[in-house]
Amino acid sequence: MTIATADTPRSTPNAGSLMQADAKTAKRNAREKRFRLYGLIAVCTGILMLVLLMISILTAGLSAFRQTTIEISVPLDAERLDPEGNRNPVEMASVTTFGYAPLLRDGLMQTIEAAGIETDLPEGDIADLISDESVAQLRATVLANPELVGQTVPVEVLASGRIDGFFKGRVTYETAELDSNISPEQLRLAEALEEAGLLRTGFNWRFITAPDASSTRPEAAGLGVAILGSFYMMLVVLVLSLPIGVAASIYLEEFAPQNRFTDLIEVNISNLAAVPSIVFGILGLAIFINFAGLPQSAPIVGGLVLTLMTLPTIIIATRAALKAVPPSIRDAALGIGASKMQAVFHHVLPLAMPGILTGTIIGLAQALGETAPLLLIGMVAFVREYPDAPWDGGLFDPATALPVQVYNFTQRSDPAFVERASGAIIVLLIFLLIMNLAAIFLRRKFERRW
Amino acid sequence: MNDMRFVERTVGNEEVKIAARGVHVYYGDTHAIKDVNIDIADKMVTAFIGPSGCGKSTFLRCINRMNDTIPIARIEGDIMIDGEDIYDRRVDPVQLRAKVGMVFQKPNPFPKSIYDNVAYGPKIHGLARNKAELDEIVETSLRRAALWDEVKDRLQAPGTGLSGGQQQRLCIARAVATSPEVLLMDEPCSALDPIATDQVENLIHELRERYSVVIVTHSMSQASRVSQRTAYFHLGEMVEYGETGDIFTNPRDQRTENYITGRIG
Ligand SMILES: Nc1ncnc2c1ncn2[C@@H]1O[C@H](COP(=O)(O)OP(=O)(O)OP(=O)(O)O)[C@@H](O)[C@H]1O
Numbered sequence: 001m002t003i004a005t006a007d008t009p010r011s012t013p014n015a016g017s018l019m020q021a022d023a024k025t026a027k028r029n030a031r032e033k034r035f036r037l038y039g040l041i042a043v044c045t046g047i048l049m050l051v052l053l054m055i056s057i058l059t060a061g062l063s064a065f066r067q068t069t070i071e072i073s074v075p076l077d078a079e080r081l082d083p084e085g086n087r088n089p090v091e092m093a094s095v096t097t098f099g100y101a102p103l104l105r106d107g108l109m110q111t112i113e114a115a116g117i118e119t120d121l122p123e124g125d126i127a128d129l130i131s132d133e134s135v136a137q138l139r140a141t142v143l144a145n146p147e148l149v150g151q152t153v154p155v156e157v158l159a160s161g162r163i164d165g166f167f168k169g170r171v172t173y174e175t176a177e178l179d180s181n182i183s184p185e186q187l188r189l190a191e192a193l194e195e196a197g198l199l200r201t202g203f204n205w206r207f208i209t210a211p212d213a214s215s216t217r218p219e220a221a222g223l224g225v226a227i228l229g230s231f232y233m234m235l236v237v238l239v240l241s242l243p244i245g246v247a248a249s250i251y252l253e254e255f256a257p258q259n260r261f262t263d264l265i266e267v268n269i270s271n272l273a274a275v276p277s278i279v280f281g282i283l284g285l286a287i288f289i290n291f292a293g294l295p296q297s298a299p300i301v302g303g304l305v306l307t308l309m310t311l312p313t314i315i316i317a318t319r320a321a322l323k324a325v326p327p328s329i330r331d332a333a334l335g336i337g338a339s340k341m342q343a344v345f346h347h348v349l350p351l352a353m354p355g356i357l358t359g360t361i362i363g364l365a366q367a368l369g370e371t372a373p374l375l376l377i378g379m380v381a382f383v384r385e386y387p388d389a390p391w392d393g394g395l396f397d398p399a400t401a402l403p404v405q406v407y408n409f410t411q412r413s414d415p416a417f418v419e420r421a422s423g424a425i426i427v428l429l430i431f432l433l434i435m436n437l438a439a440i441f442l443r444r445k446f447e448r449r450w
Numbered sequence: 451m452n453d454m455r456f457v458e459r460t461v462g463n464e465e466v467k468i469a470a471r472g473v474h475v476y477y478g479d480t481h482a483i484k485d486v487n488i489d490i491a492d493k494m495v496t497a498f499i500g501p502s503g504c505g506k507s508t509f510l511r512c513i514n515r516m517n518d519t520i521p522i523a524r525i526e527g528d529i530m531i532d533g534e535d536i537y538d539r540r541v542d543p544v545q546l547r548a549k550v551g552m553v554f555q556k557p558n559p560f561p562k563s564i565y566d567n568v569a570y571g572p573k574i575h576g577l578a579r580n581k582a583e584l585d586e587i588v589e590t591s592l593r594r595a596a597l598w599d600e601v602k603d604r605l606q607a608p609g610t611g612l613s614g615g616q617q618q619r620l621c622i623a624r625a626v627a628t629s630p631e632v633l634l635m636d637e638p639c640s641a642l643d644p645i646a647t648d649q650v651e652n653l654i655h656e657l658r659e660r661y662s663v664v665i666v667t668h669s670m671s672q673a674s675r676v677s678q679r680t681a682y683f684h685l686g687e688m689v690e691y692g693e694t695g696d697i698f699t700n701p702r703d704q705r706t707e708n709y710i711t712g713r714i715g
């Protein structure tokens with residue numbers, strides 16, 4: 001072997017000046033630059049898609065969070081509402097919404113008159129300005145506050161869906177001409193009410209808290225029951241799938257002997273993760289409802305089905321997290337006489353925790369957005385009653401779930417439900433966002449320790 | 451094999467702590483240890499030397515049954531500690547490992563604080579009755595591993611944040627803290643500077659008074675400095691075993707001589 005000396009620079013490949021990139025380096029740099037560009041384009045495309053999605057959902061759905069209401073002074077006629085005169089809510093409950101409807105209508109007429117607004121609309125058309133839901137609203141208010149009876153009280157009632165749509169730009173004079181449910185005169189009256197300060201648009205708390213309403217009352221439809229139902233199901237999923245999934249993973253990863261049987265289990269778990277979710281719905285229907293006799297539409301059944309669906313995700317994530325812990329840590333613990341269980345619980349598990357939590361939250365987020373299996377176990381039902389608290393057996397009460405509620409809204413003909421459906425999607429996305437933030441926060445918290 | 455002669459001589463002098471008879475280790479189809487017979491004396495330092503991949507670590511790991519954790523490893527033969535077969539079905543490897551401590555070839559501190567690293571063993575074995583006792587164990591262990599002065603002000607800092615050599619000494623402190631009767635050290639000084647090496651060698655001398663120490667090393671000078679006995683391994687066989695002085699000055703086997711004089715390894 002000859003040694004290159006200073007007077008034969010060409011024989012050494014790296015002898016050129018460092019101030020100038022040689023052909024090989026230039027080519028390599030160009031390749032790297034191109035690759036970076038491709039990556040940047042890919043990221044930008046992804047972001048663009050996301051932005052488009054967000055824009056379309058937000059433009060369609062943000063208006064669901066605002067609601068038009070009309071303030072009406074209602075004379076609460078004591079003779080009608082409380083014939084016994086005892087102001088006892090139990091007795092007063094015998095008066096149905098039919099008893100309240102005329103009062104509300106009278107109140108509306110008087111309010112319009114008192115505001116000095118002139119209109120030649122028939123009384124029935126004027127009453128169409130307010131939601132059918134408002135009578136029930138009024139009755140509930142009175143039953144909750146019996147002392148109001150006999151007075152004339154101001155009540156904030158929902159405007160009807162079309163009027164609400166008018167103030168959100170969905171309904172115009174032109175569309176009203178063609179619409180059998182609303183006329184331009186009614187819209188003019190609504191504008192007059194707004195000028196008089198009686199009609200206003202504010203934040204729509206009811207959308208978040210109220211139960212669903214019938215398909216003719218989009219303005220009253222809310223997500224309360226769906227949010228509760230989803231929350232209950234997430235509770236069930238978390239309480240069942242986290243311990244079961246983590247225990248199964250620890251056993252499979254750390255304790256199980258490596259043989260055909262465990263290989264089989266492993267393959268099956270991976271396959272389960274790929275099974276279409278609707279299959280889990282069929283399974284849930286067959287096992288939990290038909291065989292075990294659990295009630296339909298109940299969060300407990302939904303939770304169980306979603307647990308089945310989430311388990312493989314959690315197990316796979318947990319096993320990956322456990323595998324990622326260097327074996328030298330286990331050796332170190334075993335080497336000073338820790339038992340296998342001590343090694344796992346004192347050293348391996350804490351290190352795997354960020355991964356386990358991330359997997360769990362991703363699994364939960366998946367479960368939160370899942371619709372198909374819930375349709376099969378009856379969670380698509382129209383539910384207006386809130387489920388009880390979980391400790392009062394609320395898990396067995398009928399409820400719906402957020403994604404199913406979105407599906408439900410989109411099935412209804414009134415265009416106002418488009419807004420509600422998009423609004424429900426926004427709520428769902430906010431929940432997902434919160435869960436992802438929680439995942440990031442927990443991961444940081446557990447990782448920051450070392 | 452001519453091992454028996456050395457064995458006889460060993461037995462004559464002092465108490466045997468560890469005795470191996472006809473030990474074979476297989477990793478799947480790889481035959482990593484071939485018929486090793488050795489008597490390791492109590493209160494003495496035994497060095498294992500030999501070229502890389504000859505099975506020193508493998509044999510060391512047999513002595514505290516760390517090979518149990520490798521599914522493909524299979525061990526044949528008997529290993530006795532104080533006359534008890536450690537591969538007997540009644541022996542719990544966890545209990546064995548408390549008695550036979552180990553320092554691994556690669557430093558592997560827990561990702562916990564320096565204090566917790568050392569305190570973990572005493573804690574799980576219930577060696578300290580209160581915090582003060584535990585503190586004392588931690589301090590003496592770190593002192594013996596020649597690490598105390600460097601870390602005494604940051605005991606709560608993560609053990610993984612130490613330098614490679616400091617980590618190795620932390621692992622030594624951790625192993626010492628559980629007061630094992632046998633200490634297996636797999637190249638404990640490979641990442642240490644001469645000063646720390648010197649301190650660890652002093653520790654080994656000190657440990658020798660009470661324990662039996664087995665040390666794997668690639669440094670002949672270290673083997674000759676710290677050990678009383680030396681075993682030379684070659685391709686899974688234990689070729690030669692005897693007084694360290696004899697091995698280095700007067701090797702019987704050609705392979706040992708080649709290795710010691712630097713022709714292989
Ligand atoms: N976990 C394992 N799986 C399979 N083979 C192994 C394993 N560990 C060691 N071996 C093999 O066993 C033989 C002995 O390895 P060992 O680690 O005991 O060598 P060593 O003498 O400690 O070498 P070094 O001085 O490099 O540490 C080698 O051929 C190695 O490839």
Ligand SMILES: [Mg+2]
Nearest residue numbers: 506507555636
């Ligand atoms: Mg080794």
